[in-house]
Amino acid sequence: MITLVGGIWTSNGKNQLTAVNGGGMGPNNNVALNTNRTVASTWETFNLILQPPSTAIGPGMLFALQTSSGSNYLTAVNGGGMGGPNDATCPVHTDATTTGPWETFVLQVNNNAVPVTAQIMCYNPGAGPFFVTAVNGGGIGDGGKNITPVHTDATSIGSWEQFLFTGWVVNTSPVSMAVNTNVDIPNPAGGVLGNIAGAFQLTIDSNGNFSFSGNANNSVPFVGYNYSLAVVVVGPDQIGYAFGAQGGIGSTPFGNNNFNWGPQTGNNPTIQANWDKGLGLGWTFHWNASASVDWNTLLQNLVSDINTAATVVGTVIKVVGFFAS
Numbered sequence: 001m002i003t004l005v006g007g008i009w010t011s012n013g014k015n016q017l018t019a020v021n022g023g024g025m026g027p028n029n030n031v032a033l034n035t036n037r038t039v040a041s042t043w044e045t046f047n048l049i050l051q052p053p054s055t056a057i058g059p060g061m062l063f064a065l066q067t068s069s070g071s072n073y074l075t076a077v078n079g080g081g082m083g084g085p086n087d088a089t090c091p092v093h094t095d096a097t098t099t100g101p102w103e104t105f106v107l108q109v110n111n112n113a114v115p116v117t118a119q120i121m122c123y124n125p126g127a128g129p130f131f132v133t134a135v136n137g138g139g140i141g142d143g144g145k146n147i148t149p150v151h152t153d154a155t156s157i158g159s160w161e162q163f164l165f166t167g168w169v170v171n172t173s174p175v176s177m178a179v180n181t182n183v184d185i186p187n188p189a190g191g192v193l194g195n196i197a198g199a200f201q202l203t204i205d206s207n208g209n210f211s212f213s214g215n216a217n218n219s220v221p222f223v224g225y226n227y228s229l230a231v232v233v234v235g236p237d238q239i240g241y242a243f244g245a246q247g248g249i250g251s252t253p254f255g256n257n258n259f260n261w262g263p264q265t266g267n268n269p270t271i272q273a274n275w276d277k278g279l280g281l282g283w284t285f286h287w288n289a290s291a292s293v294d295w296n297t298l299l300q301n302l303v304s305d306i307n308t309a310a311t312v313v314g315t316v317i318k319v320v321g322f323f324a325s
Contacts, residue, residue: 002049003049003050003171004047004048004171005045006045006048006165006168006169007044008044008046008164008165009138010035010134010138010139010160010163011134011137011160011163012136012137015035015037015139016035016037016038016040016044017034017035017150018034018037018043018044019032019043019068019069019072020032020033021043021069022043022067022069022072023066023068023069023071023072023073023094024067024069024094025094026095031149033092034140035138035140035141035149036141036149042068043068046065046066046067046068047065047175048064048065048066048165048168049064049065050062050063051104058109059109060107060108060109062106062123063105064099064103064105065103065105066175070175070176072095073094073097073099073103075092075094076091076105076124076130076132076152077092079102079124080124081122081124081127081152081153082151083151083153091148091151092132092150097179098282098283098284099282100282101124104123105121105122105132106120108120110162116164117165118163118165119157119161119162120132120161120163122152128155130154131156132150132152132161132163133151133152133153133154133160133161134149134150134160134161135148135149135160136160176204176205177279178201179201179233180200180201182198183197183289184198185197185289185290185291188220188225188292189220191220194220194221194252195219195220196216196217196219196220196227197216197217198214199214199215200212200214200287201213201263204233204241204271204279206280208267208268208269208271208272209265210243210267211265212264212265213260213262213263214261215259215260216229216249216258216259218250218252218257218258221252224248224257225248225249226248226291227248227249227259227289228244228289228290229244229245229246229289229295230287230289230302231244233279234285235280236277236278237278239270239278240306241271244299245261245262245264246295286302286306
């Protein structure tokens with residue numbers, strides 16, 4: 001997958017698109033993009049990632065804009081056609097962690113000069129066309145609920161729909177995808193007091209590197225358990241990658257009632273070899289935890305469940321890696 005890194009200036013020539021907080025802003029965070037910055041820094045840097053079926057950088061290509069967080073993408077809510085306030089209907093979000101139609105845009109290039117002047121069109125077949133607009137040509141921050149720096153409801157091209165792509169170079173650093181989620185097991189003994197609660201963190205890079213860590217806490221009184229967790233990450237190519245952890249958890253108030261693991265790190269060359277048609281295009285993750293079943297059995301049951309559900313749409317995953325701590 002071709003990935004470029006650079007900045008995007010608005011039509012006034014003074015301001016840059018800014019992903020607030022480096023991305024991760026959704027409907028509960030108000031404004032996700034600002035256009036009032038005049039100096040480029042981290043939040044003003046994006047990864048432009050070519051999307052299939054486009055095969056080369058150029059006019060008309062399909063692309064996604066990844067924010068500087070390395071795990072979030074620019075979303076045109078409803079595929080474009082949105083104006084209005086900074087609220088739950090805000091035209092753009094940056095909290096998506098995978099790419100789909102709403103995270104895909106079309107580059108309409110005005111010229112072959114460098115830097116490139118172009119329009120950003122939302123990818124919404126059958127509707128629009130809708131163009132990304134920097135209101136007032138840029139210079140707007142979080143102006144309050146009724147002032148949105150970026151709209152997606154323009155159906156024709158004016159000066160506010162023009163953007164200048166500058167400093168774009170091939171990004172040779174690894175592209176990362178990450179997940180951080182909670183894992184809870186109700187009281188395994190069936191009582192009303194206590195449970196096993198925890199979380200895991202998983203990061204996978206385009207070069208095949210991965211990092212897996214997590215924790216679990218047993219608050220069930222006087223009963224210890226053998227804890228296990230299985231995680232399977234699946235890309236659009238239907239190849240799955242498995243990660244897991246297992247270990248004993250003591251009881252409360254006696255013994256060590258915490259189990260921590262990682263960061264477990266390594267490299268899987270299959271991830272790198274298949275990135276452009278696999279995890280680099282997005283992923284889904286599945287997990288299962290147990291207080292009594294060993295990790296390998298838990299993993300096999302999880303894969304079986306995924307495959308059973310996948311047969312509805314005619315796909316079956318193939319797990320190519322086992323990494324247990």
